[in-house]
Amino acid sequence: MSRIGKKPITIPPKVKVVVNGDSSVLVEGPKGKLEWKLPASISAKVDGEILAVERSSEQREDKALHGLSRSLLSNMILGVTNGFKRNMEIHGVGFKAAVQGTLLNLSLGKSHPIHFNIPEGVKITVTDNTKLSIEGIDNQVVGQCAANIRAYYPPEPYKGKGVRFAGEQLRRKEGKTVQ
Template identity: 55%
Template sequence: MSRIGKQPVPVPPQVKVQIQGRTLVAEGPKGKLTLELPPLTAARLDGNQIRVERQGDTKQARAMHGLGRALVNNVVRGVAEGYTKRLEIHGVGFKASVQGNVLTLNLGFSHPVVYTVPDQVKVTVEENTKIVVEGPDKQKVGQVAAQIRSFYPPEPYKGKGIRYEGEHIIRKEGKTVQ
C-alpha cells in the first residue's frame, strides 16, 4: 500500500474544501484553487481531514494514489500558507524592478528583459537584487521562478546570473597562460 497515499491530509480551520465528483475546490486566505484528481483515485472529506483512496490495485493505481494525496496536500497547504521561492541576482550592474505585474530585469544585455507575471503569482523585489515569487499554487510559483532564472542562469566562471537563494554554484578555473 502507498505510504504517502494512506496518510490523511489535515484541513486547517481557515480553509474551506468542497469535493464534487473528481474535482476538489479549496478556498483559504491565500486564494482559491481547483484540482482535478488523477485517474484511478477518489477523495472524501472526513471532518477536518481529506482521505485519498485508489480504485483498483494495479501498479498505476498505486502510483496515482500517492500522487493524488501529494497534489491534494499541496492545494490545501497553498491556500492556507502559500508557497515562496527566492532568487538572487549576482553581477555588476544587474538589477530588477517590478511595476504592477511586469518584472523588468537589467542583466547586462543591450536591452532590458521584460517578463509579465501570470495571475495568482506575486513577484516583489528587495534591494534591487533579490526577487521573491509567492502564490498559492506550488507548480505556478516554481514555474515562474524557473522562467525568471532561465533569462541568465548562473555561469561557472564568474558566478554571474540569477540563482535560487542558497543555491551553490560550482566554480571552474579559467584558462591559465603559460
C-alpha cells in the same frame, strides 16, 4: 499501497474542502481558493477534518497517481493557509530587476531588457534591485515562475554571474591558465 498516498490529510479549521461529483476538489482558505481535477482512477473523501485519497486499482500507474494526488492536495491546503515563497538573487555588475504593474523588467547584461509577464496569482517584490521574492498560493505556479526567471541567465560557474535561488550553492570552476 502508496506510502505517501495512504497518509490522511488533516484539514485546518480555516480551510473548507469540497469534493464534487465529477472528481474535482475545491480548497478554500484565508489566502484564496484552488481547484484541481483528480485523475479518473483516484477519488477523495472528506470525513470531518480528514481528507483521504483512494485509488480504484493496484496498477503501477494508479499507485503513482495516488501519491501524486495526495501530495498535490496537501500542497493546495498549505497554499491557501500559508502560501508559498521563493527567494532569488541576481549576481553581476549592472544586473538588476524592477516590477512595473504586471511586468518584471530584468537587465541581465544582454543587448535588450527582458520583460517577464507575471502570472495571475503570483506576487513578485524586488528589494535592493537584486533580490526577488516570488509569492503565491499555488506551489506549481510559484516554482515554474521562479524557474522561468532563472532560465533567462542561469548562474555560470566561472564568474558566478546570473540569476540563482537564495542559498543555492554554485560550484565554481577555475579558468584556463596561460602557459
